[in-house]
Every structure is written in structure tokens, then in C-alpha cells.
Amino acid sequence: MESHQIYQNPLITRYASKEMLENFSDDKKFRTWRRLWIALAEAQKELGLNITQEQIDEMKAHQDCINYDVAQRKEKEVRHDVMAHVHAYGEQCPKARPIIHLGATSCYVTDNTDILIMMDGLNIIKSKLLTCMHYLSEFALKYKDMPTLGFTHFQPAQLTTVGKRACLWLQDLMLDLEEWEQVWSSIRLRGVKGTTGTQASFLTLFDGDHEKVKLLERKVLEKLGFDRAYPVTGQTYPRKLDSRILNLLSSIAQSAYKFGNDLRLLQSLKELEEPFGEKQIGSSAMAYKRNPMKAERMCSLARYVVVNALNPAITASTQWLERTLDDSANRRIVIAECFLAVDAILNIYINIASGLVVYPKVIERRIREELPFMATEYILMEAVKRGGDRQELHERIRQYSMEAAKMVKALGEDNNLLELIANDPAFKLDREEINRIMDPRNFVGRAPQQVEEFISQHIKPILERNRELIGGKIELDV
Secondary structure, eight states: OOGGGSOOOHIIIIISOHHHHHHTSHHHHHHHHHHHHHHHHHHHHHTTOSOOHHHHHHHHHTSSOOOHHHHHHHHHHHSOHHHHHHHHHHHHOTTTGGGTTTTOOHHHHHHHHHHHHHHHHHHHHHHHHHHHHHHHHHHHHHTTTOEEEEEETTEEEEEEEHHHHHHHHHHHHHHHHHHHHHHHHHOOBOOSOOSSSSOHHHHHHTTTOHHHHHHHHHHHHHHTTOSOBOSSOSSSOOTHHHHHHHHHHHHHHHHHHHHHHHHHHHHHTTSEEOOOOTTOOSOSSOTTOOOOHHHHHHHHHHHHHHHHTHHHHHHHHTOOTTOOGGGHHHHHHHHHHHHHHHHHHHHHHHHHHTSOEEOHHHHHHHHHHHHHHHTHHHHHHHHHHTTOOHHHHHHHHHHHHHHHHHHHHTTOOOOOHHHHHHTOGGGOOOHHHHHHHTOGGGGSTTHHHHHHHHIIIIIHHHHHHTGGGOOOOOOOOO
16 A cells, blocks of 8 residues: 555654664564574573574574564464564574573563663764754854843843853753753663563573572673663563653653744744745745744644653553553553654754854844833932932833833834933933943843853863764754
8 A cells, every 4th residue: 555545653754863763663673672582592501501502693693684574474373472573583593493582571572672772762862962952052152142132921021142041941951961861870671580570480490590590680681781670570670761761851842842932932023033944935825924833843742742751651650560561552652752753853953953043133123122111220220329319210210111101002103211311300311321321231141151151161061071972963854
């Protein structure tokens, strides 16, 4: 059947990167299963079980050439994916067939593989997270001194700088990276635990030798590049790990959502704009439009991840005793799709952050419109220094502010507050003096210094430590 005649997941066809799609592919999963079966057989041989090097060599020779047709036919018959692949592997390796999966339960390959694949996915995420941080830090430093109107409640507030605002986005990603490190440091493999986690089958294989059973797990872990497993399990590793990892992905999505929403607001104000293609169409009806479609897509995908992170929390809390299988279908969908979605989100974030467009004249005009109101406290202090009465001057400013606001809001005229103050001899300030006061740089506080300090003290060391993980710009397919 033609691909356009059946449903295709947009995360696969439109959004996620090739490397993340390959990471969660069936081929990688099943090759990892075989890697785990080889590691188990090698460790069992080393501990004295009747397994030959010839059998292990045969398994290694067919590790990456999976006979999918055999596995698919067998799964239709037995309704068990692991046993279908044990059968298919055994058909390719007739000498090793009797010892493949010896003493193991399905979760030996499925759970350990899931953890290994999620770890590879986390490494892809980390690289893209760092790349976002790299581009945002460059942007913040470039615009650290450019005053811009700050907003609280999306109402005009005190001034900040374009670079300082970018540091808010950057700090969110820094916190996500800290969470990444915490999650990463806590990850363990399921290990070699048997059907209900008691290792009973392996104890039988080694004739009751507990030390050999413990050594078996250590050897398998070493062959996989690990030094620890969960000390106790049921049939599965604790599903809380899935919840922790997807909470991390949700946190990254939340940061991107915040950035995307801010950008959408600023693009509406025409102060900041995401990269816009030369032939890009903003609207099918309104040819003039330049919609923030990349930021909108980022927010849309982020909402999907934030909501989907609830799934593993429910799964972790509803596992019966040593295990129940109602986790399986859910996990097959949820874990991969959250990784694919966050991968897509970060691709968009990198694309936007590496090409943000700033419109200084629009920013300056908005400052001119609002700064007179914000400068009144500064002007009041200067007038009091020159002998004015604070209470009297405060009342005059209040009245002039109301008059100027009426001119702006009701009549659509320019803000004339400064003219009203300059013309009032009680303030003892002429227009030239007021103009000097009105330099926007007088109202940004320590914003430029905060940018420099934040990036030099907090961001630069992170980027230096991870220089080899920082990638380049990303072009989006759609």
C-alpha cells in the first residue's frame, strides 16, 4: 500500500531528525538484543557453563544481520516478540541455538535495551541543548547593551536589554542541563535478575553458587560498559526511571515553550523575528503576513510532550507486584515519541536561535512612547535635589501623566508628558536637561553587567567543558 494511503506519524515524516529516528528504530533495538545475548553467553562461558567459543563466534557473526522475515512469521505464531527473535537468531546460529537466552527472562533484553537506547537518545538531546545554549549566549552578548521595554503581565514595565531577556531563556536551558546531569548520574541497567528478580534460574545453572551468580551480573555489566545495576528488581527495572527521564524531556519542552511564546509576542510587536525564508508564505489568504510558524510549531510540540509526561507517571504507579504487562504498549509509543518530539523541538530552537532578527528602530520607538511615564520617578528626584517639594511635585506629575495618557489613548497623539514637565517652572528642569535624563541606558540598571557575569561565570564554563558536543545550524525540512 502506498505510504500516502495510510497514516504516517508526523514526528517521523516531518519533524524528528534522522539520528533520533535511527536511535529508536527496530533495527537498533533488535541488534542490541543480540548484543545482550552475546554478553550473557560470554559471561556464562567465562564462569564455567558448557558454552563454546564456536557458539559465541557464530552469534557474533550474525549479530547485525537480522532475519526479520523469520522473526515476523514466528511472532504471528507464538504472539511473543522476544521468543520470536530467539527462534530467528537460533535459525541463523544452529550451533548456538541451545544456549541463546539461557536462564534469562524477556526483560533481560527488552529492559536493558530500552535503557541503553534512552541513554543514546539523551546524548543526542544533550548535544542539541548545548547548541541552543551556544547560540543564545552569542545573541545575549551581542545585544547585552540594547535597551528594550520590559513587560510584566504583558504591560509596559521598567526597561531591560535585549540580551538580558535572552538570558532568561538561556538560564532555563541551563537548569534543564543540570537536570539532565542529575538524571544521567542516576541511571542503572536492569542487570541479570531472572523472571521475578530473584535470579533463581541462574542460581540453578551455577548449582547454588551465589558468588558466581553475582559475578555473572558484574561481568555482563562490564561487557556493556556499566559498573552498576539496580540492586533489586521485580521482572522489570523500576518504571520510575521512565518517569524521571520523561520529566526531564518535559522540562526541556517547558523551556522551549516559554521561549516560543515570548518570541511570538515580540514578533507581534515587530521587535524580534524568527528566521523567515525568502520564499516562505505566511498566510494562504493574507500575502503580507509573517507568522511565527516555527515558534508556533515548537509550542505545539512542547504541549504534546508536557502532557505526555503524565503517562510514565501513571505507569510507574500502577505496576502490580513484580510486574504487569499494561506498561508495554504504552511505553512503546510514549517514550519514543517524547524523544522524537523533544528532538524536533530542539531542532526548531537551534534554527531560530541561530538566526534571530532584531529590529532596533521598532524597539527604540516603543521605548520613546513609554519611557516618559517610567522616567517620572527619576525626574522627581532630580527636581527635589534642586529644592522642589516632593509631595507637590508628585501631584503635578500625577496630573500631567493622566493628561498625557489621555492624549495617547483617547486621541492617538504623541506622549507630551515631558513637554508638560519642562514647561512647569516648579521642576526647575529645561528640555535639554530632561533629554539627558531620558537616555534609555540610564534605566536598564545592571542588565548589561548581568549578561556578562551570567555568561562568563555560568554559561561559558559549561560550553567549554562540552565544546565537542556543540553542533552547527540546523535547516528545517518543513
